[in-house]
Amino acid sequence: MEASPVKFVDQLVVIILSPENLLFFMRICILFSLFFAIQVPGDVILDLSNMANQTLKLGGGLRQDGDSICVMKAGKLRFMKPNKYWVESSQKRYVPSAGDNVLGVVVDTKPENFLVDIKGPALAFLPVLSFEGGTRRNIPKFEVGTLLYVRVVNANTGMNPELTCMDANGKAAEYGVLKDGYMFESSTGLSRMLLSSPPHPVLEGLGKKLSFEIAVGINGRFWVNASQSSTVILVGNAIQKSESLSLVQQKIYLEKLLKSIQ
Amino acid sequence: MEQRLANSLIMTVNEKKFIENALLSDIRVDGRRPFDYRNLTISEDGSSEVQLGQTQVIGFVTGQLTQPYRDRPNEGSFAIYIEFSPMADPSFEPGRPGETAIELGRIVDRGLRESRAVDTESLCVIAGKLVWSIRIDLHIIDNGGNLVDAANVAALAALSTFRRPECTLGGEDGQELIIHPPDVREPLPLILHHFPIAVTFGFIGKENTAVIDPTHYEENVMGGSMTATLNTNGDVCAIQKAGGDGVLQSVIMQCLRIASVKAGDITSKIKNAVESYNTQRSLRKIKRHNPDQQASSDVAKHYMERLTVGSDQAGTDSQFSEHDKPNKKRSTLKNFIGGAASWDPYSKGVDGDELRATLASRVTHTDNHIEESSEVNPETKSIPKSSETTSAHKVESETNQSKTLKDAVKPKHKRKNKSNAN
Incomplete structure (x- = not known):
């Protein structure tokens, strides 16, 4: 048994198992199962009893239960150096968290705030003064149904999330009203894929052939604009369809699509 | 804390404008042309499941023996119940049916009823006393x-695979109701004269551009809609025009022409789904009868026993009610109906092995019961006899019963004449 080579999934990693790298191998196995397999609620990912004097930062979907860290929702476990852990999943409902760039729809106007729907459980507040150079004199006028690209500043339980249309330096940056175009719905997973680097292959492929504008909100919405409405429809539908495809399928789909355009 | 409003879909100004603008260049947001129908898939499994793009509806049909309406003593009835779950759309409130829910129910109901697609007269068992009432349950899943359109197709598909157990009148005086279990006699399908297919058009924008099969978003933008219900013969069964926008006569005629083509496509799709289900079903039945002759006859015996118990009740009940107050008739009738309806017409859950196991304990008990009841009611004697002989002379008992059916026709006429004379 000691001398048998082990193929490690489809990566060609061959490990000769000797007592000292058996431990190493087991660790890799545990890590592999932790970070690549899908976790379900109730799974224990970390045992704190043998991890004394370490500080951990837990993100969404994780919970400390005595001496262990439990998963609370289905998804993939993510880790960021040095000590951040969270669970990522794809869902229709968005749970707001500070720092997210989202697409919101104005639902109502109040003297102090705009009420904005960001697909979360509660409506978000966008203070009327949180625009670049915002004063009491120049409050923007948004009709109901205006589409905004905004940033979440505050997201606490039991309170409405707070939004802003400025970056950290008080500049408008790219935030603000999105005119024309069409807003497509997606899952939060697809939004994250669109924002990831390296860029989403379908998005990249389409961008080489067509010219369009896109704004992706992490809350499961993306907005596409182009000079022709057919381009908008093509891009939007291609992105929506690509969610359920594997990388190879995406490439085939993209090739077909680009051929059909010409 | 301001909660998210769930009672209406929030559409952005951009979306509304874009849908209208894109239509000017003959293209819709999901890539369709104005007169393209979404992909329709129908799957049958006793119930029907219809998917139209993202829309999903499940239809299920059940039958029950009830008293007919006074004004139509020899016609069965059918009713449509639509379940709107808030899971399908947050704007559906649980409990109270909304405006759209009622409208949807009416359109589907009218398409089927006014065009007389379902032959209600064939659902009559005893004129004025017992008819089948058919219940169509439609569940909106998404x-x-x-x-x-989706609900209408689901209702049609479910109706065309529904089978009710065969009922005959038997006994010596031909007054007893015999409900034949599916193993003894093949359950009967409903008689559908034609398939009335609903095709919906939406009218969007200032120029009232007509689009077929509007999506959720287009429904929010459109000024009006029109649902035409047609069959493959090109007969218009019903038209429903909703919304405020007026539509030109020429546009309506154009829509009807397109709808009749679509109706043909959809009808063939339903028929294909039904056919594949029927072949599957008959294949399954062959399997059920093949492996063990003993098992099938056991099942039949068990059914016959249950049957005789049921028909005993019916016999005594009917006697009772004829002699006694007419008020009681209703309650006894209801009791009887409960027995019939709880019995699964599809025989889905019947497990031969399980039945065999349970039979050993039951047989003695039921036999006693039969004897007792036959003392009370001498007319039912013929049926327990047949149940005793089932395993050996199953076919024979069947032919006996069918003979009594022929005899039963006469008294029924007699009674009719009597009531006429009165």
């Missing part, structure tokens, strides 16, 4: 727009 709302992606155009619920009317």
Whole structure:
């Protein structure tokens, strides 16, 4: 048994198992199962009893239960150096968290705030003064149904999330009203894929052939604009369809699509 | 804390404008042309499941023996119940049916009823006393727009695979109701004269551009809609025009022409789904009868026993009610109906092995019961006899019963004449 080579999934990693790298191998196995397999609620990912004097930062979907860290929702476990852990999943409902760039729809106007729907459980507040150079004199006028690209500043339980249309330096940056175009719905997973680097292959492929504008909100919405409405429809539908495809399928789909355009 | 409003879909100004603008260049947001129908898939499994794009509806049909309406003593009835779950669309409130829910129910109901698609007269068992009442349950699983068409197709598909157990009148005086279990006699399908297919058009924008099969988003933008219910013969069964926008006569005629083509496509799709289900079903039945002759006859015996118990009740009940107050008739009738309806017409859950196991304990008990009841009611004697001989002379008992059916026709006429004379 000691001398048998082990193929490690489809990566060609061959490990000769000797007592000292058996431990190493087991660790890799545990890590592999932790970070690549899908976790379900109730799974224990970390045992704190043998991890004394370490500080951990837990993100969404994780919970400390005595001496262990439990998963609370289905998804993939993510880790960021040095000590951040969270669970990522794809869902229709968005749970707001500070720092997210989202697409919101104005639902109502109040003297102090705009009420904005960001697909979360509660409506978000966008203070009327949180625009670049915002004063009491120049409050923007948004009709109901205006589409905004905004940033979440505050997201606490039991309170409405707070939004802003400025970056950290008080500049408008790219935030603000999105005119024309069409807003497509997606899952939060697809939004994250669109924002990831390296860029989403379908998005990249389409961008080489067509010219369009896109704004992706992490809350499961993306907005596409182009000079022709057919381009908008093509891009939007291609992105929506690509969610359920594997990388190879995406490439085939993209090739077909680009051929059909010409 | 301001909660998210769930009672209406929030559409952005951009979306509304874009849908209208894109239509000017003959293209819709999901890539369709104005007169393209979404992909329709129908799957049958006793119940029907219809998917129209993102929209998803499940239909299920059940039958029950009830008293007919006074004004139509020899016609069965059918009713449509639509379940709107808030899971399908947050704007559906639980409990109270909304405006759209009622409208949807009416359109589907009218399409089927007014065009007399279902032959209600064949659902009559005893004129004025017992008829089949058919209940169609439609469950909206997901709302992606155009619920009317999807619900209509689900109802039709479910109706065309529904089978009711065969009922005959038997006994010595030909007054007893015999409900034949599916193993003894093949359950009967409903008689559908034609398939009335609903096709919905939406009218969007200032120029009232007509689009077929509007999506959820288009439904929010459109000024009006029109649902035409047609069959393959090109007969218009019903038209429903909703919304405020007026539509030109020429546009309506154009829509009807397109709808009749679509109706043909959809009808063939339903028929294909039904056919494949029927072949599957008959294949399954062959398997059920093949492996063990003993098992099937056991099942039959068990059914016959249950049957005789049921028909005993019916016999005594009917006697009772004829002699006694007419008020009681209703309650006894209801009791009887409960027995019939709880019995699964599809014989889905019948497990031969399980039945064999339970039979050993039951047989003695039921036999006693039969003897007792036969003392009370001498007319039912013929049926326990047949149940005793089932395993050996199953076919024979069957032919006996069918003979009594022929005899039963006469008294029924007699009674009719009597009531006429009165």
